[in-house]
Amino acid sequence: MRANSGSTATRVEKRWTAEDGFIWRKYGQKEITHSKHPRLYFRCSYKHDIGCPATRQVQQSDDDLSLYVITYFGDHTCCQGDGAVAAEEEEDVKMQPFVINFGSATASSTSGSPWQNSDDGDGRSEISRSPQALCLPEGGEADGLRLKVTKVEATSFDSQPAGPAAAELSSSPDVSCASPAWDPLSSCLEWDQFVESSFDFVSGFIDFDDFDLYQ
DNA sequence: ATTATTTGACCTCT
DNA sequence: AGAGGTCAAATAAT
Numbered sequence: 001m002r003a004n005s006g007s008t009a010t011r012v013e014k015r016w017t018a019e020d021g022f023i024w025r026k027y028g029q030k031e032i033t034h035s036k037h038p039r040l041y042f043r044c045s046y047k048h049d050i051g052c053p054a055t056r057q058v059q060q061s062d063d064d065l066s067l068y069v070i071t072y073f074g075d076h077t078c079c080q081g082d083g084a085v086a087a088e089e090e091e092d093v094k095m096q097p098f099v100i101n102f103g104s105a106t107a108s109s110t111s112g113s114p115w116q117n118s119d120d121g122d123g124r125s126e127i128s129r130s131p132q133a134l135c136l137p138e139g140g141e142a143d144g145l146r147l148k149v150t151k152v153e154a155t156s157f158d159s160q161p162a163g164p165a166a167a168e169l170s171s172s173p174d175v176s177c178a179s180p181a182w183d184p185l186s187s188c189l190e191w192d193q194f195v196e197s198s199f200d201f202v203s204g205f206i207d208f209d210d211f212d213l214y215q
Numbered sequence: 216a217t218t219a220t221t222t223g224a225c226c227t228c229t
Numbered sequence: 230a231g232a233g234g235t236c237a238a239a240t241a242a243t
Contacts, residue, residue: 026220028235041234045219057234220241227234 010072013061022076024056036062046078053077 024042032039037060044052053074061067 027237029220029222030233030235033232039233043235055234216243218241218243221239223236223238225234225236227232229230229232 012070012072013067022054022078032059035059044076044078050078 023045025045025047026040026042028041029038030041039057039059042056042058044054046052047054054076055073057071057073059069061069
């Protein structure tokens with residue numbers, strides 16, 4: 001449905017959904033056909049305050065139970081994540097067709113429900129501790145769903161064997177970066193696989209020169 | 216008392 | 230008619 005509304009979508013696969021720098025409020029849950037797990041619907045907590053239209057959907061992967069597929073819709077007008085970073089990112093996105101953010105994984109919280117933004121523990125958490133710069137502005141005017149970013153994060157260190165494709169949409173191969181000591185520099189092969197077999201479905205939006213730069 | 220979550224109902228689209 | 234997305238009353242948590 002959103003595909004026809006011309007909205008942008010940012011798809012993220014995480015092993016931990018807790019922190020993305022924004023405050024989300026759950027507003028719905030739905031069983032999805034052919035999916036074992038329900039899809040959870042969140043909207044920005046500032047929706048009513050300042051009309052922030054950002055929403056996200058979270059769904060546990062059927063194939064890799066530790067993987068959560070998070071899809072972001074809309075832009076954070078509240079920019080709660082981190083004002084400075086978000087503004088900076090906004091300019092970048094305006095200049096480029098897409099942005100892949102390799103921001104540091106938040107492996108800070110070690111317990112609690114993955115659906116919650118606040119961490120528990122000693123309660124010294126701050127909302128905006130680890131912004132992921134996902135406050136992306138609206139992109140172009142292309143019709144249909146624009147999948148702007150596909151990011152795979154490994155924020156736990158449980159050395160999971162990489163599962164099969166996480167979800168039908170992603171056709172994500174074995175791109176798990178969940179090795180205990182993942183070294184970006186030594187994982188070129190994985191990235192090559194990632195590029196070859198996973199980005200084909202979004203290749204229309206990707207400038208591979210830019211991608212090489214990020215790589 | 217206030218705020219957040221749950222969950223069935225309702226709406227829109229295919 | 231069925232599926233997916235959102236609303237809102239009831240409920241739970243703080």
